Amino acid sequence: MISKTMENALNKQIELEGYASFFYLSMASWCDREGLEGCAKFLHRQSDEERNHMLRIFHYISEVDGHALTPNIPQPPHEFESIQQILELVYAHEQKVTKSINEMLGLCYKENDYNTLNFLQWYVEEQREEENLARGILDKVKLIGNGSQSLYFIDQELERINTQQLAAEAASGEA
Numbered sequence: 001m002i003s004k005t006m007e008n009a010l011n012k013q014i015e016l017e018g019y020a021s022f023f024y025l026s027m028a029s030w031c032d033r034e035g036l037e038g039c040a041k042f043l044h045r046q047s048d049e050e051r052n053h054m055l056r057i058f059h060y061i062s063e064v065d066g067h068a069l070t071p072n073i074p075q076p077p078h079e080f081e082s083i084q085q086i087l088e089l090v091y092a093h094e095q096k097v098t099k100s101i102n103e104m105l106g107l108c109y110k111e112n113d114y115n116t117l118n119f120l121q122w123y124v125e126e127q128r129e130e131e132n133l134a135r136g137i138l139d140k141v142k143l144i145g146n147g148s149q150s151l152y153f154i155d156q157e158l159e160r161i162n163t164q165q166l167a168a169e170a171a172s173g174e175a
């Protein structure tokens, strides 16, 4: 059985993952409206992934006899200045999530909760990959530039990354 402290921390993490899902969904919608199809596809997939991350924790809490709570998710912003700003926000949010996962690992040691520690290892790996991906794309966007001419190339690049990720997921048997 999980401690109340750990249950609360995991439910807080559900909120963060749920917010990430809505945040990226809102970004995808903005990209769709702006005609950035490749960017929209990429962000829709990121949003789906975050929802899965949320559900993973949800099921885990139930499995260890805790009470998983549906999150109270605030409305994310709906308007953005540019795709560069969106990617900066994605990167910042991923860093925030990583910090939260790291804090939970500390809590696992404090609570002697090695089941949760083990469960969270997957998130440690995932956050490393996601931060790396977001930072890499942001660096490229900065190189390509943010002008209207550049948008076409950025959009193509995100479409390419998205296709690459889908293929990698299919190969590894992930959803």
Ligand code: OFO
Binding pocket: 017, 020, 049, 050, 053, 093, 094, 097, 126, 127, 130
């Ligand atoms: Fe949930 O993986 Fe990023 O935030």
